[in-house]
Amino acid sequence: MLHRLFPRSIRARLTTIATLVAAIVFTATSLLTLATVPGNLRGVVENRVELAVRRVASDARTGELPKVLVPPPRVQLLQVVSADGKMIAASPSLRDGPRMTPFPVPDLERVYTAERRLTRKGTETGVHYLVMGLRVNTPDGPATIYGASALTDVDGALRWIYLLLFLGAPLVLVLVAGLSWAVVGFALRPVERIRAEMAEITGQDLSRRVPVPDTGDEITYLAATTNHTLDRLERSAETQRRFVADASHELRSPISALRAQLEVANAYPDEADWPATGKRALAAAERLTSIIDELLMLAKLDAGAMPERRVVDMCRLAEDQVRRRAGGRVPIHLDQCGTAPVLGSQVQLDRLLTNLLDNASRHAATRIDLRVATEGGRVIMTVADDGDGIPPHDRERVFERFTRLQNARAKDKGGSGLGLPLSREIAMAHCGTLSVAEHTPGACLVCVLPVHDQPAGA
Template identity: 70%
Template sequence: MAKRLFPRSIRARLTTVATLAAAVVFTITAAITLATAPANLRGAVQTRLELAVRRVAGELESGEFHTVLQTPSRVQLLQVVSARGNVIATSPGVSEIPTLMRFRADQPEKIYTTELTLSRHLTEPEAHYLVMALKVNSPIGVTTVYGAASLTDVDKALNWVEVLMFLGIPLILLSVAGIAWAVVGAALRPVERVRAEMAEITGQDLSRRVPVPDTGDEITDLATTTNHTLDRLERTVETQRRFVADASHELRSPISALRAQLEVASAYPDETDWRATGEQALAAADRLTGIIDELLMLARLDAGAVSERRVVDLVRVAEDQIRRRTGGRVPILPDLCASAPVYGSPMQLDRLLTNLLDNATRHAATRIDLEVSVEGDKVIVTVTDDGDGIPPQDRERVFERFTRLAPARAKDKGGSGLGLALCRDIATAHDGTLSLADHSPGARFVAVFPAPEHA
């Protein structure tokens, strides 16, 4: 098993990333500082010292000679030494320093620079100095101007920089890690509450919801979406439970009727009309077959199963339906256009039209109107009967599974309440709609499908 470069915990990962990012930034900053700080600090001292040395050299060349040299701020020593090595001018209060004589300027008008350890007085301890020498030709002969500026403050500053870099950066990184750990932990605390609540939710109790923080950030959106998902899940589970209960009830009725018929026939074989009993048993079996077929198709639609699809002409489907229903209880009056292509499953579209016409046949008084038309990029199928109609408040209920209104139960005790629900699911699976339109007398079902782009 490969080792993970980062920990599994989001909190630990974010803390690690923040600490590594801070380490990279501070390391680069430290490297740049350590590379440039010495040159910058020494450059400032060198600039002041060079100005002082060149000022004295300029005075010598112009003949303005003074045995006591005034030193500017932060320049500790100025001396003028003759070609024989005699100190002919120096800063006030400074003892002769022979060690400067070993540092000589060979070429005139050229600044020579070095660093020496020396003392301004015999009683002072030695210190680190930046020393410059400049040879000039003056009215009193060839002379060398020496200057020295202390590097003690520079060395102290560099020492502090190194201490801050090598001790301060680890402390800063520890602080960054601690702050990141605390901040991420606070940010993820609502997620932990959501997780804990989700862990308590079971299929037996889907009414619980996760807490929604009022921070207004992505975690709020996550909690809100989770609650919406739980709402849909609860409705789906409730629908499935009701579906299973209703299916069990609907299947129990024909099975019980069939069992009772067979038990009576078996108990009184000599008195049984076996022909009538067989016909009743076949009718019960047909009803069971119809219910099971519709349940299987609904289950496939719920599972998102995609059946074989192609371009289907609904006009041809409607003509087949009319042909099969010739001589029925009520006539079907067609109003069909020349062609109405729809991309879909031939079996499912035929089942939709079958269920709509079966429903209309049960409720129609004298006629059924079947219209198929094309309007723009829509194919419209309309089935209208002249029966009692459906009250407005029940026009959505009739599309629920196992829903049968009282008039429907009175007229036909063999229905299952699945036909219209299956029709709507088929229409939805084909990116279409199925609804009830206003019509009197009777009911008008309108199915709308998108026409294929290349029919």
């Protein structure tokens, strides 16, 4: 419910918050000022007058009261009145100045306070005075001492305080709101430029970048991060476009070959060799299935899909591969190994080893060497062949999707260029690496995976 009370604009929200905070501060300050300052100002005057009255009362008690009273600074009027209303003593200013009308002071030795507006002779304009009275006993009988001090300065100070509080505070709030609006607007101006530029960027053109202000603040980091994100999006979009184009090309070849074979056989049914046609069609279908399977696994890896993991012994996987490939075109020589536990997906790890051995089988001349060993907390799996090898400048390019070197295309037209990229993605998904090592003759691919530390007694 509270969010509905605030505007949606960040600029308006911050301005509202700043104005509300200023209003709360000014209100609290105003209330504190009104509660303390008037009383303090009057208290100073009261203390001054009361001190003067008590000094005169002390002289009156001892009978040493002069006829002319000399008031202290900032106390204008002093007078002593007897019980029958006669003026016993007074300050010089009472002769030609304002007349101080006595007020009742019933109790002895108790100070009474009142406020009076006194006028001078011949004038109608009165002056606001604070008057204090004290009744004491004198040698000639009871007498009342009156003292007065003008409240002109106090009244003037209070008028200025009220003016500042009730007129100045709203003006200050308006000033705070205006400054907040301008400052926040200036601070958010780069954000508006970033927003406008982002609105112009489309999926067809990801080459544009947002402006980066040189203020060095959070907006600068936001703009820089946005540009880094756009860089990644552009690379990802370019990779996706290239991937789609390559996938379309790779899928079109077996489909075209399959369709051509079936169309020829269908056009000349009596002359067609149907068993051979079916065999070729089955081979094309198997290639399509292999490409689609690899594309699906790559898509799952790109999406971050994580299948159920368990402990997989890479030595056992290697032994199973060698048994399944017994009698193939090129023999596989497996070095004796004990155990090499890895925490991961058995399906994906088996696919990794299958792709490496398939790649070696296509290029090997006489033999393939397979080695699985555990060294320093790592499982190192090496697949080496004695074929033509991979040139140094192509050892990273072979891990790009649908990349097939020229000698690979000449030897085997059935490859898809997805085996090694998929194998590296699987290795990376298992916190490992896959790279091409120096080897003569032929090629050597090395996969390094972390060893799974099994608990004691497992």
